[in-house]
Amino acid sequence: MATIGEASRRSGINIETIRYYEREGVVPRPGRSASGRRVYTDDEVAVLAFVKRCRDMGFPLADVRVLLALRNATDDQCDEVRVISQRHIADVRNRIAALRRLETALGALVSECRQGRTACPALQELFAG
Amino acid sequence: MATIGEASRRSGINIETIRYYEREGVVPRPGRSASGRRVYTDDEVAVLAFVKRCRDMGFPLADVRVLLALRNATDDQCDEVRVISQRHIADVRNRIAALRRLETALGALVSECRQGRTACPALQELFAG
DNA sequence: TATCCTTCCTGTTGTGACTACAGGATCAAG
DNA sequence: CTTGATCCTGTAGTCACAACAGGAAGGATA
Known part of the structure; x- marks a missing residue:
């Protein structure tokens, strides 16, 4: 279980960008703490790291969505x-x-x-x- | 003296983009006809063509502004x-x-x-x- | 307990360089 | 006189974020 700050450090994605990905539906919404803060599981952090690797490879976000969907296919x-x-x-x-x-x-x-x-x-x- | 359509064809810049450059102050504002349409002199068309060549060379608009100013320096x-x-x-x-x-x-x-x-x-x- | 700094929240705006309408006015040709 | 092309302004959308504003909560220290 990680805060958004930890998820950012572990995935290499900027905090603002993580929230942007969530708004855009690129990554699933994490759970929330009692006070409303985002709480990330290890798997959710892994998804963020995956997105980061894809972006580093230059894949546009539209492709990243497909690639993420393929993970479950x-x-x-x-x-x-x-x-x-x-x-x-x-x-x-x-x-x-x-x-x-x-x-x-x-x-x-x-x-x-x-x-x-x-x-x-x-x-x-x-x-x- | 050219309409914006002619200026577009002669410079190779999209009409909407010409208007955008004018709004942004990249190129000077042309005169207007009695009914309010833009009227371009040959020199103004040449400026548009210059901007097009700069953009084709990949110069960002900020550089193009400087380059255009240098013309008169x-x-x-x-x-x-x-x-x-x-x-x-x-x-x-x-x-x-x-x-x-x-x-x-x-x-x-x-x-x-x-x-x-x-x-x-x-x-x-x-x-x- | 009071203070203080860090981290977090939502929501909005800015970036670069356009492109694409919406909704209307004018022009030129037949 | 009608039709179709061209033109006008103003606004919003594109991509992938970054940068606030203005506030709330968490954790460490005195």
């Missing part, structure tokens, strides 16, 4: 996990490619800049298209 | 443009590195998945930590 877990993960990998790869192109373009832009100049060729280039 | 343009651009390049490189690590981790996760299985080792791994 008995059929085809692997199939669904693979589909979600491969979609996510494709997304990550696209983003890497886009950022690489951007890096190249920015490098070209900066190389236009020469120290001590007043009129900036890079700025001109951005402006002229 | 006469001193040290190049220095400031270089500082902003290099900060942005560093940011882009950090993001690429983070995404690469993510790609590797996701690859490892998916390799745990094997077709036809019911219990998913990848899911177990996410859960166990």
Whole structure:
């Protein structure tokens, strides 16, 4: 049994974020103490840690919901996990490619800049298209 | 002289986004027709196109504001443009590195998945930590 | 017991950079 | 004169939180 502060420390999720996940229905609502404070079981803390690992892997919350639901499923877990993960990998790869192109373009832009100049060729280039 | 629709087509920025930029003070307010519609000069369309190129380069709007102000400055343009651009390049490189690590981790996760299985080792791994 | 600091509560607002309406007015063409 | 495209303002939604405001309760110390 843990307070929200302990659950936060043990899962690595910010307290405010834990309450946000609860509001959004990502994680189940924990019990409450006599004075109304949240009380987390070890299993509930484990769920929070799971969500944290998923988020660290970059899965959007919508995917995390599905992944959490799969935990209690008995059929085809692997199939669904693979589909979600491969979609996510494709997304990550696209983003890497886009950022690489951007890096190249920015490098070209900066190389236009020469120290001590007043009129900036890079700025001109951005402006002229 | 262009309507907002023409300005949108020529700059490549969505109409709603143009209005948003105006509200936020990123671009100056254009003149208005007798009936209250926005009327853009060629220079104002060029500013929009400049903003579009900056955004395509991934500069945040805060940077775009500075870059736009630099257009009218006469001193040290190049220095400031270089500082902003290099900060942005560093940011882009950090993001690429983070995404690469993510790609590797996701690859490892998916390799745990094997077709036809019911219990998913990848899911177990996410859960166990 | 009184005080004090920490932790907790709910509810609201802000972030970045838009996008998507709702509900209406105007314009241009046929 | 009607139709359809375009335009207007203003508001709310997106994602995944973070940062308050304003208060209540818990635990340690004097």
